[in-house]
Amino acid sequence: MKNSDSILQTTPLYPFRFKPIYKNYLWGGHRFRDLFHRSIPAENDNNVIAESWEISDHPGGVSVIQNGLLCGFTLRDVLLSHPRELFGTDYINPNILPKRFPLLLKYLDAAQPLSLQVHPDDIFAQEKKLGDLGKTEAWIVVDAEPNSILWIGTRQPYTAKEQEQLIRNGNWESLLNPISVQTGDCFFIPPGTLHALGAGVLVAEIQTSSDITFRLFDWNRLDNKGKSRELKIEEGICVLRNPGLPVTAQQPVKTGDIHCEQLLIDTNFAINRWTLNEPNIWYNDSRCHLWTVLEGTLVVSFVAGRRTGTKNPEREPDPDVIEILQQGDSILIPAVCRLLHCIPENDCRTVFLDVL
Secondary structure, eight states: OOHHHHHHHHSOOOOBOBOOEEEOOTTOBSHHHHTSOOOOOTTSGGGOBSEEEEEOEETTEEOBBOSSTTTTOBHHHHHHHOHHHHHOGGGOOTTSOOSSOSEEEEEEEESSOOOEEEOOOHHHHHHTTOSSOOOOEEEEEEEEOTTOEEEEEESSOOOHHHHHHHHHTTOHHHHEEEEEOOTTOEEEEOTTOOEEEOTTEEEEEEEESOOOOEEEEOTTOOOTTSOOOOOOHHHHHHHOOOOOSOOOOOOOEEOSSTTEEEEEEOSSOEEEEEEESSOEEEEOOSSOEEEEEEESOEEEEEEOOOOTTOSOTTSOOOOEEEEEEOTTOEEEEOTTOOEEEEEEGGGOOEEEEEEO
């Protein structure tokens, strides 16, 4: 066994930070530099970034650990070597490993509107052999310029035939449902839902691990080579759904903890929002969690322990793993990590998402 393999097998899991994976599209902006105060890689023209994949096991970008003893290993490495410690014994069949980590956490900075698009569900993706999964997602607004909007769903409950006719005729004003947004809003976007992010909006996106997008309209714009981006109108029309209900922001629901409110619960993921202005001890429910800080600074402390069965079980426990998470920073908390000490910097208000 190689030395690196031995380290991977014998090191107990701890909260992981990952190197951001940047994606640049023509609608990207500067808020990763200006708001999150990140150093942008030199190859990115004019410091423009559209997306930052924070935690991902998707083939389009696999996250690399950047803290602790497992620095340099990937999320995929951890999944394959420690599936039960990562996910929790109550939530994984040890005989059937997931093909990849099921969720993807990212940020999107829209200096221009995103294309009008729709994502398929798992059934359509499998039937058409698209080589990826279907996509369910949610947006949490982190920053929004005055009068910003986004589009989710249709203006009224059109029939499938009416939707198709409006799309083919390019009658977007009659079709689209514009929604005014403000910081803190959470929107759920199931497969088959027409949607686009408007200019001036920065969101945290939680989604299933997929990258299939059917672009229906791109605002008649051209890329930096003077070409329009590819549309997939036929595929998009095939997967559109018509729920017949107006789309609004999710209404937060109180939980048993005064610091926590539930934003969303779905079969694919649940999202809680924590607001702290004093130290707090967070107890794990034996599941894997993803955290990302929306506002303020959070100091997270975890006392690492040795796994049973190691050669030196009597050795001193490992020191605290301490991470200082600023706005836009994310960590993955394996199921085996039982509790964390959470301290908002200077007892100031800190807001973070907990995805499970």
